[in-house]
Amino acid sequence: MALDAWLPIGFRLPDGAKVRIALFGGPNWQILETQGDGRALVAHEDLATRWLDSGLIERGPFSTFDFGDRHLWAISCGPTQVLCPVADGRSPDTKAEALAFALALRATRGIDSESPLQDALYVERISRLLPTYSISSRTNDDVVLGFWLTGGASVSAKSFRRLRQTMSWLGARHLKDVVQAAGFEVAEVMPAEPARAAPAAKEASQPDTKEPRRGQPTAHDAAGFFELAGRPELAAFFNEHVIDIVQHRDRYKALGIDFPSAIVLHGPPGCGKTFAVERLVDFLGWPSFQIEASSVASPYIHETSKKISDVFDKAMQNAPSVLVIDEMEAFLADREMGSGHHRVEEVAEFLRRIPEATKNEVLIVAMTNRVEMIDPAILRRGRFDHVIKVDFASEVEVLSLLDKLLASLPKEADVEARPLAHELAGRPLSDVAFVVREGARLAARSGKERLDQASLLEALRTTPAREREGGETKRRIGFI
Template sequence: MLLENWLPIGFVLPGGAACGRVLHGGADWQIIATDHGTALLTAATLARRWHTADIVTDEQIELVTFGGAEYGMIKCASGAVLAPLWRCSTPDGQKEALALARALQSTRACDITVSLHDALYVAQIERLLPVYGPDSQEDGLVLGRWLSGGVSIDVASIDRLCGLSSWLTPKDVEEIIEVAGLAASGQARRMHRSANDGIDAQRREQYVKEGTALKSCSTNHGASKYVTPFVLAGRPRLAAFFNEHIIDIVANQERYRLLGIDSPSAVILHGPPGCGKTFAVEELVTYLDWPCFEIDASSVASPYIHETSRKVAEVFDKAMNSAPSVLVIDEMEAFLADRAAAGSSSHYRVEEVAEFLRRIPEAIKNGVLIIGMTNRPDMIDPAILRRGRFDHIIEVDYASAEEVEGLLLHLLEPLPKDETVHPVALASSLARRPLSDVTFVVREGARLAARAGESCLRQQHLLDALALCPSRVEAAVERKIGFT
């Protein structure tokens, strides 16, 4: 689901940093990009709860006011880890693992009861900040899942954990357990000795297989975090394409490099407005967790001679300097229209296209994933579309009823609802419509339920919301103005 910024993009935070887009978010918190790094914004109630428990101090969390609402804020410098624990990449070595173990221990010194399975890791203040979700997990399982790259395993299973993580030794795990305040109990140590002395060959072979499978996803850039496949709600075929042509290459770089493939090819997504191109790209960027750079009319277009080409070159340079990174070219037809159709009066357009022709292959070789988006592929210069620059041109049409059903299930999953809610009945009415209509129906249905004083969502709320969201054809008929 696309996350709506609590603070406007460009809003200046205390200290001078400007807000960017939301990277991760929950009901009471958002992690946003800033031009100085990242920042955690929280609802005032959540910030007070941390403060009351002494998990954060007055010096660590600031107050931000906007539109009459108050938010807590923790700023993090560029490069400092700030992410939900379940989205953090597995550690590259003992130093990173011990840093998180210290954060867990520091939080536990303040609150010994709250579950940290859905906590936010703020490396700069060395804390795991709980968000007080309904589920719970023991700390040993929380730590084991992170060390193993997502496998449900307790740190007490020392040998198996070592088999799943190539850099870990039993001594490493014991040190991490001790630093985290989870000093291995006598029972855990007995499990360790038994695993070393009496484990049968079949189980040992299985551990090796699991470790090999996960280690194959490990790269210099921490690609072991890509063990879980990328999922795109409502777009399984597009998700399958991303998994095969992008994520598998990123997660298994050494294997692909042996066969001459250094990085994923550039991709163009084309389709009508509202079909979900931007949503798909944002979800992919969030999954990869790479720096993202954008080229669009608002950022680089200029009426001055050579200025647009200069700005385009600057964005490409920034993306290459930050590689691995993603470079998104939105509304491609605005920059890369066919030079033959431009005429002699548009020689500056020819210069801009030439700049892209030169830069795209260079950026791909330097580890930049380039994704273009357009509604009009027929307008783009043929030299841009040829293989070697953009190898894949993918059509993204409006979602079918089956795809809408998948998105509805995804959007409705975290919401309280009764047994009357039936996404299949809504999917046929929302098929072939912009995905924003699907999001609107769920959000508006939830609003209608809350306004009626209900504690859960019902099918009638969704149907009422659907009635408030006519299709474009219906809306055109209703809003038609004529004269007699």
């Protein structure tokens, strides 16, 4: 349906631009197409005055005029400058266009930190996103940036891996420049160009079946330090055995280590294995691929093995990448358990492909709740060198996660995380997140604008631990 333009075709604006048709509009603004493929923003005086009073605009670039009973403000731009609603923008074609929007977003937020920008008007000429002050709820700025860069996808700029996959034409380093220009941090490891030489032979050693050692990475990790709320030991393991190797490829390669070894994470459900892997993938910024029963299992003979092989091939074609094997006991159970010839074939496919994928710069991370069921041949050296137990969180780990979860919420001064951490110690980390969310819900239901200690304690009281399989006395609750 055509938009009813405020100004007639051929109307000359004070700056000389001639109006053609209306392209976009709201209750108190319109964007018009002008002769020569330019555009003009025309706004009611009350809206323009609000922009002026807030410091978002200056009078200089704008002209004012009367049309009928309306007193209007206008600004025109040429065909090479962008002028459109944020919600109707197309994906930028060049890094310069992407940077221009990122800088406009940052400049706008430096003046107005509160107004929603998902309905704003992007005026490249003055490097501003001008709010329309609609009554819609605010969308986070990282999502606004991701929406603009992708041309309409609801992708957060903080989820760098997803953004990078959507904007593969730009390149990781250039995209990182854009996201940082908007004021967002990018915890993403930039891998060196892969060298396809065959890796040097490694001395055989037994798999590491210990829990991650305590301690912090050394000072040279400042270029990119991976953090994991509630799991400092697991974060330290990833920093030492994955991140440092990726960041210092030449140093490790000189000593015969080309790429991080495959990893198994095992432990009870709900202890944060999946969360940890997702955060690692986001940090690396590499394409990720997944093998799970729902995506590759087939009732037909040989079909499952073929699908597994296809996933490995895709991961190697997109290297460096991450291949996640979820619920590995579904594919890699001990062949001595007599589960049929087809299962033997599937295990054999993994035995063949895991070393090959690691040589081709695919980081393999597998997860299981039943490590005792896994075929011993899979857990041997040269396949999964690290077998890491992720158990229920200690009080210190729970406190770390609580501090991170509560930091982003409006809360009263009486909120104290330590009593909650004491009660939640030994329970799944998913319980911790649930208690905070439930406390926030109870506070909102009571008409409170801030989270208080009473709401958190009530949430804890109504969220008892459930008994685990094999448990004796304490009930526990967990989610995967």
